[in-house]
Amino acid sequence: WYQGMDISLDEQDNDDEYEQLTAAQVLERLEESWVNECLSPFLLETQQEVIDCLLEQCQSVEDNFSQASPFAVGIHQLELQRIRYTVTDYVRSRLKKIEKHAEFALEEEKEKTEDSVPHLSPAEFVYAREFHRNTLHHMNETAMKHMPPPFQSLEKKHSMTHPNLNTFIFFKVKEDCNDVLIDPQDPPVDLSKDEILVSKYLPVSSLLEQNKIKLL
Amino acid sequence: AVVSTQSGHYGRELMFGEKAVALVKELHRTPPEQLQHLNEDLLRQVFAEMGALFEANKSDIENRADMNDNKMIPSIHMRHSALEHNQRCVLAYLKQRLNKICKFRWDHGAVLPEEIQLSLQEHEKQWFNKYNKSLATYMQSLGGLDITQNTVPPKSLKIQVRCLQEYGELETDSGDIVMLTLNSEHYLPLTECEHLIKQGVLQHMGS
Numbered sequence: 001w002y003q004g005m006d007i008s009l010d011e012q013d014n015d016d017e018y019e020q021l022t023a024a025q026v027l028e029r030l031e032e033s034w035v036n037e038c039l040s041p042f043l044l045e046t047q048q049e050v051i052d053c054l055l056e057q058c059q060s061v062e063d064n065f066s067q068a069s070p071f072a073v074g075i076h077q078l079e080l081q082r083i084r085y086t087v088t089d090y091v092r093s094r095l096k097k098i099e100k101h102a103e104f105a106l107e108e109e110k111e112k113t114e115d116s117v118p119h120l121s122p123a124e125f126v127y128a129r130e131f132h133r134n135t136l137h138h139m140n141e142t143a144m145k146h147m148p149p150p151f152q153s154l155e156k157k158h159s160m161t162h163p164n165l166n167t168f169i170f171f172k173v174k175e176d177c178n179d180v181l182i183d184p185q186d187p188p189v190d191l192s193k194d195e196i197l198v199s200k201y202l203p204v205s206s207l208l209e210q211n212k213i214k215l216l
Numbered sequence: 217a218v219v220s221t222q223s224g225h226y227g228r229e230l231m232f233g234e235k236a237v238a239l240v241k242e243l244h245r246t247p248p249e250q251l252q253h254l255n256e257d258l259l260r261q262v263f264a265e266m267g268a269l270f271e272a273n274k275s276d277i278e279n280r281a282d283m284n285d286n287k288m289i290p291s292i293h294m295r296h297s298a299l300e301h302n303q304r305c306v307l308a309y310l311k312q313r314l315n316k317i318c319k320f321r322w323d324h325g326a327v328l329p330e331e332i333q334l335s336l337q338e339h340e341k342q343w344f345n346k347y348n349k350s351l352a353t354y355m356q357s358l359g360g361l362d363i364t365q366n367t368v369p370p371k372s373l374k375i376q377v378r379c380l381q382e383y384g385e386l387e388t389d390s391g392d393i394v395m396l397t398l399n400s401e402h403y404l405p406l407t408e409c410e411h412l413i414k415q416g417v418l419q420h421m422g423s
Contacts, residue, residue, distance in 0.1 A: 051358070052358075055358060055359055055361060056359075059359070074373060077373055078370065078372070078373050081366075081370040081373070081406070081407070082369070082370060084361070084366060085366045085368075085369050085370055087361070088361065088363045088365070088366040089366070091358065091361075091363050092363055095354070095363070099318065122357075123353075123354050123357035123358075124354070126350075126353070126354075127350055127351075127353070127354045130346070130350040130353075131347070131350060134343055134346045134347060134350070135311070135314060135343070138310070138314065138339055138340070138342075138343045139307060139310060139311075141339050142254075142259075142310055142337075142339050142340075143259070143263075143306050143307060143310055146259075146260075146263040147263060147266055147303060147306075148266055148267060148269075148270035148299070150270075151266065151299060151300075151303050154307075
């Protein structure tokens, strides 16, 4: 069903042009984002548009079931369940990261500039903030207010947990990249398309966000 | 200054920080699916120890002969370390309990089994309710998608299940009524069964 449909998903790339993607491309983007998100140590840019769009499409396909033959309905339903599973797992993976390092996520967002893509969707931002506040309030009520005055609050450097951005990841190169600094002690290298490499996450994280590599 | 005159089961006076570590150990030894009551008694003892340590430090600082009297500095440092250690253990204990409660939400749903509810202290119950609300708000933003379901990739639309308990009637989305009696087998849509499998009412048979 999705081969025949064109969805207008407004995609903004660096040159401020709007791209129309087919449903198949949106699905591919979701699957790649899902794999990337599950394998990366912390949150990647939010793909909220992709999932909102897909969920809407799933709903409208379901609404049209009465017009299709029962056999086709069965196949479509399984496909829809698979898409829903992918979206759900993607969202879950992000929430788990937020819960583990809520304060870090909020700090990271604060430091972003106007034109960079946020890592947290608006709903995720609210979730992170509520989770953090909730936990802090609990700590205060149950423990900290019973402690001597200097210990009734925590400095950020003590309370904030950090995800390990230097874990190693495997990735495949999608387009040629020149002069990439993987290791500060080595000179920059050129990455060619279809190469499979392993490195620490942090040096290549910007390549991942620019969609030039994908995690394996 | 003697801080703790209570000899623990070690038969000697406890060192500073030992009670706090006992809290952490107690939690560490509990199986993942279980949660004991919050050990409020031990927590109170740790707070009392912290209070006494702090007062001792305060009095040492105030009773210095002059600004250059450094005799008490090693003691002050030691007590301060003990204070920090206690704070850290207590917060770790509480946070780990929250982590477990969090996981219970995902495993058991918005209403926790009674035995777990009984183990939660009042503040933890409030935390859980707020967490539940946050999660519900977030799921609303996705058009009501229940993200606590769909935990395994769907292989087929319907699955063969066996009923492990006397459950009674189950009404499916299409309006059919299925009688779930002990050991009965059914071929049901995955979406209907998933939460029952998680609760242990149904068992997925083969693949």
